[in-house]
Amino acid sequence: MHQHLINASLQVLPIIQNKHPYKWIDEVIEIIKKSGLTYDLGAFATVVEGKYDEVMKLVNDVNEYLFKKGCHEWVMSVQLQIRSHDNITIAEKLENA
Numbered sequence: 001m002h003q004h005l006i007n008a009s010l011q012v013l014p015i016i017q018n019k020h021p022y023k024w025i026d027e028v029i030e031i032i033k034k035s036g037l038t039y040d041l042g043a044f045a046t047v048v049e050g051k052y053d054e055v056m057k058l059v060n061d062v063n064e065y066l067f068k069k070g071c072h073e074w075v076m077s078v079q080l081q082i083r084s085h086d087n088i089t090i091a092e093k094l095e096n097a
Contacts, residue, residue, distance in 0.1 A: 001052035005087035008055045008080050011045040015073040042089050049090050
């Protein structure tokens, strides 16, 4: 994949049995913060910005974390926005908001 910046919307929905789902979400948010990627935290999803490989690494890191920490089950929704020959940024999308 190219080395331009892409955007991804990440949403994790824990199907929980052992703790409140917001506690899992808070832990996922910490992983996103520590990733070094630009992000915009929302009520239902978080948008991250980075190179394709960096974004996919974050997706993997979140899933590995939940697995290793014993989250019983979860649904992860990922939407990617990619331009073939240029960056796409969160700031650009929010310019006229």
